[in-house]
Amino acid sequence: MKDLQQKLLFLTSKIAGLSNGARKSYTLLFDSCYAAENVAFMLGGQWDNCNSVVISVADEIAIETAAKIVDARWCYTGKSSTLLPRLSVEVLKRRYALGDRHFINANLRGADLSNLNLSQVNLGWASLQGANLSSANLRNADLTGADLSDANLSEADFTGANLKRAIVSKTQLNSAKMSN
Numbered sequence: 001m002k003d004l005q006q007k008l009l010f011l012t013s014k015i016a017g018l019s020n021g022a023r024k025s026y027t028l029l030f031d032s033c034y035a036a037e038n039v040a041f042m043l044g045g046q047w048d049n050c051n052s053v054v055i056s057v058a059d060e061i062a063i064e065t066a067a068k069i070v071d072a073r074w075c076y077t078g079k080s081s082t083l084l085p086r087l088s089v090e091v092l093k094r095r096y097a098l099g100d101r102h103f104i105n106a107n108l109r110g111a112d113l114s115n116l117n118l119s120q121v122n123l124g125w126a127s128l129q130g131a132n133l134s135s136a137n138l139r140n141a142d143l144t145g146a147d148l149s150d151a152n153l154s155e156a157d158f159t160g161a162n163l164k165r166a167i168v169s170k171t172q173l174n175s176a177k178m179s180n
Contacts, residue, residue, distance in 0.1 A: 026058040028074050031087045032095050033102035035072030042066040051104050073107075089113065096121065114152075134172075 030036040030051045040047035043066055045055035055063075058076075067074050071091055087106045095103075096118065106126040113128075117137040124144040132152045140160040147167045154174040161178075 025054050025056055026076060028053045028055065028063065028076060029105060030067070031073040031091075031103060031106050032100050034095050034098065034100040035067065035070045035074075038070045039063070039066045039072065039074075042069070051102050087111075 028036075028039070028045075030039060030053065033049075033051050036051045036053050037047050039045070040053040040055075043053070043055050043062060045053040047053055063074065073087060087103065087108055089108075089111050092103065092106075092108070092111075092113075093116065101120055102122045103126060104122055104124045106123060108123075108126055108128050108131055110130040111128070112132045113136050114132045114134045115136065118141060119137050119139040120141060121138070122142040123146050124142050126143070126146045128146055128148050128151050130150045131148070133148075133156045134152045134154040136156045138156055138158050138161050141158070142162045143158075143166050144162050145165040146163075148171050149167050149169045150171065151168075152172045153168075153176045154172050155176060157177045159177050160180045163178075
């Protein structure tokens, strides 16, 4: 892995050396904090301690290679839609187990997240349309602005969760815990 990272840094520095004039910066949005931190390291970018990276060279091949190394999805901010490609449940579970809690703007449409422990997860502005969150532990989760329309939230525990501006139309809320 270190060898691949060194090759990636070498490639990026070569491309950076070819560009002249004023530097433009590009902001990349990743599907997790863990991914953003590692890609920033690999590409020599500036990590914001959350899920975005600022780089001076927008080499999509280098970005895509770095993203594949950490099994991440990404997009440029400022596009007409900053919704990321779909995040798999397996990747979410693996990163969560490693301590990653930031999945801001994640695309989890129709995902089966039932019975998962996702306490203290940050799914702000995430797309969870039609997702199954039944019996999930979402205590103290941040779901600010998340789209939960048509989701199954039956028996989920939202104690202490932040649901400000969340879209909850047509959701199933049977026996969901929503205190605090």
